[in-house]
Amino acid sequence: MKLRQFGNTDLLVSEVGFGAWAIGGGAMVGETAIGWGEADDQTSKKAIFEALDRGINFFDTADIYGLGHSEELLGETLKDRPDVIIASKAGNVARDGKFGTNYSREHILEACEASLKRLKRETIDYYQLHTARLTHLQNGECIEAMQLLRQQGKIRYWGLSLNTYEPYPEAEYMLEKELGHGFQLVLNMINQKALPLLPRAADAGYGIIARMPLQFGLLTGKFDKGAEFPENDHRSKRLTTEVVDAYNESMDEVWTLCDKYNLSKTELAMSFILSHSEVSTVIPGIRTAAQAKKNTGGIIKLQEEDLQMIKKADLDFLMEKIIQQG
Numbered sequence: 001m002k003l004r005q006f007g008n009t010d011l012l013v014s015e016v017g018f019g020a021w022a023i024g025g026g027a028m029v030g031e032t033a034i035g036w037g038e039a040d041d042q043t044s045k046k047a048i049f050e051a052l053d054r055g056i057n058f059f060d061t062a063d064i065y066g067l068g069h070s071e072e073l074l075g076e077t078l079k080d081r082p083d084v085i086i087a088s089k090a091g092n093v094a095r096d097g098k099f100g101t102n103y104s105r106e107h108i109l110e111a112c113e114a115s116l117k118r119l120k121r122e123t124i125d126y127y128q129l130h131t132a133r134l135t136h137l138q139n140g141e142c143i144e145a146m147q148l149l150r151q152q153g154k155i156r157y158w159g160l161s162l163n164t165y166e167p168y169p170e171a172e173y174m175l176e177k178e179l180g181h182g183f184q185l186v187l188n189m190i191n192q193k194a195l196p197l198l199p200r201a202a203d204a205g206y207g208i209i210a211r212m213p214l215q216f217g218l219l220t221g222k223f224d225k226g227a228e229f230p231e232n233d234h235r236s237k238r239l240t241t242e243v244v245d246a247y248n249e250s251m252d253e254v255w256t257l258c259d260k261y262n263l264s265k266t267e268l269a270m271s272f273i274l275s276h277s278e279v280s281t282v283i284p285g286i287r288t289a290a291q292a293k294k295n296t297g298g299i300i301k302l303q304e305e306d307l308q309m310i311k312k313a314d315l316d317f318l319m320e321k322i323i324q325q326g
Contacts, residue, residue: 001055001296006280007207009157009181011085011125015274016296017058018051019211019283023073024066026232030097038232039066041073043288048077050289052084054296060184060209060283062089062130062161063115071118079120087209088115089130089161091142103129103136108145112154126207127155128184131162134169143179157181159207162194171197175204182207187279188215189254189272190315202278210273210282214266218247221255221265243318250318257306267298272310275302 003012023044048059059078061070071088078084090111093102108129115124127149129142136142137160146158159182162168174180183201185194187210194210201208214220223244258268273282284295302310 004280008205013058013281014056017281017283019285020061020070021065022285022287024070027067029094029099046289050292058085060087064092075120085125087126089128091130103142105141105145124155127158128161184209186212198278207280210279213282219269246318
């Protein structure tokens with residue numbers, strides 16, 4: 001496993017990290033699924049140990065994943081591994097059966113204390129504001145909280161996990177004010193909206209975490225004949241028949257590269273992201289030991305002409321269908 005520098009920090013992170021949303025389990029907030037269906041803790045632990053064996057040293061979670069269970073599971077499993085780098089997030093909340101946000105100074109400070117307890121750590125290596133909006137940043141309370149937590153030694157570095165499909169005024173604000181140390185953003189062969197931000201952020205010394213590399217599993221190819229998910233899996237509302245049909249209509253040209261490079265669809269999708277040197281780490285969701293193996297193998301640097309072909313592929317139709325589903 002190759003290591004990459006996380007921006008201007010002293011963190012050396014594995015180029016493939018462990019996205020720990022799914023191991024939180026099938027949490028619900030009212031009637032809204034915020035997880036990936038049920039997860040077996042023993043299976044999740046085996047996935048974590050396999051990831052370590054494969055050289056993964058970067059684990060990304062959030063206090064909302066499984067309503068804290070993802071952090072608890074990582075804390076229990078990695079309590080004897082101080083060398084492992086853990087990133088978490090705060091700002092999304094579930095109260096009285098409703099999903100909401102809270103970026104107040106008081107909440108961020110309290111959320112960090114709770115996360116430290118669940119993670120069984122004295123310090124969080126990289127702490128993120130979980131999809132905070134520009135108004136929250138301009139208010140200043142959440143930034144003040146992050147800076148205070150760093151002064152207190154409860155976090156080493158901090159940054160912002162950006163929203164999924166929108167332009168990034170929040171990133172512009174952070175860059176202009178020289179705030180924080182990194183961004184987490186969506187980047188995959190379908191959703192390439194963040195590409196223009198990569199060189200600017202990297203040149204300014206920000207680490208970059210790429211999430212959703214497989215677009216909720218769509219880019220693995222395993223749902224190309226339709227998909228069904230339980231109600232407590234958020235994909236039941238996102239990977240609809242309409243989206244899968246649009247995927248089938250849009251990706252044929254891109255998948256010809258699998259034959260050229262002798263790669264699986266997953267390997268091509270991961271290689272596309274990591275062919276951009278500005279990316280510090282990519283965090284596929286990992287639920288099983290088999291997925292830990294699959295998501296860390298066969299990664300290569302694609303030729304520039306093929307990167308350009310993927311970037312120019314007509315995927316707007318597919319992207320529009322995905323955005324419509326939320």
